[in-house]
Amino acid sequence: MSSLPEELRGLFGKHKLQLGIGDLAKVTGVSQSKIRYWEQKGYIQSTQNDEGQNHKYSLMMLGKVHLIRHYLDEGFTLTMAVKKADRHKEIMDLVSKVAVDRFRELEEYEGNPAINLGSVCEAPHQSVIAVIEEGETKLHLVDSCD
Numbered sequence: 001m002s003s004l005p006e007e008l009r010g011l012f013g014k015h016k017l018q019l020g021i022g023d024l025a026k027v028t029g030v031s032q033s034k035i036r037y038w039e040q041k042g043y044i045q046s047t048q049n050d051e052g053q054n055h056k057y058s059l060m061m062l063g064k065v066h067l068i069r070h071y072l073d074e075g076f077t078l079t080m081a082v083k084k085a086d087r088h089k090e091i092m093d094l095v096s097k098v099a100v101d102r103f104r105e106l107e108e109y110e111g112n113p114a115i116n117l118g119s120v121c122e123a124p125h126q127s128v129i130a131v132i133e134e135g136e137t138k139l140h141l142v143d144s145c146d
Contacts, residue, residue, distance in 0.1 A: 018047065018056035028065045035065065043068065043082045064089065109140065119144055 025032045038044045044064055046055035064085050071081035104116040107129070114131040120141065127144045130137055
């Protein structure tokens with residue numbers, strides 16, 4: 001049986017959900033011609049099994065198109081908007097990896113929802129938990145039950 005972190009990594013690592021160019025344009029507010037241009041320039045990628053087949057775009061590409069449009073709206077050049085979107089993706093990939101790798105279980109701490117992030121290397125008998133308290137995320141070091 002696989003562990004929850006492995007299952008989450010598999011779920012988010014796959015590109016099962018895809019959009020056609022019309023849906024991508026509708027969702028992001030970017031014209032189909034711009035999407036085609038960005039793809040020709042190598043700024044975004046689609047999946048296409050055979051020549052002439054419709055291009056499909058992953059949820060990751062949906063996010064990138066949205067970010068590029070956002071940075072363009074802020075006044076950046078297309079080249080800089082793509083660089084900023086790529087940097088944003090690197091950061092989100094890191095955050096995602098940490099979240100998936102460290103997630104152990106949902107629990108409650110002093111009446112608040114909490115996520116157990118597992119033990120601390122230097123103190124294996126203690127765990128870090130992320131707790132939502134009054135709308136803010138706070139980290140606590142607690143004794144492990146293991």
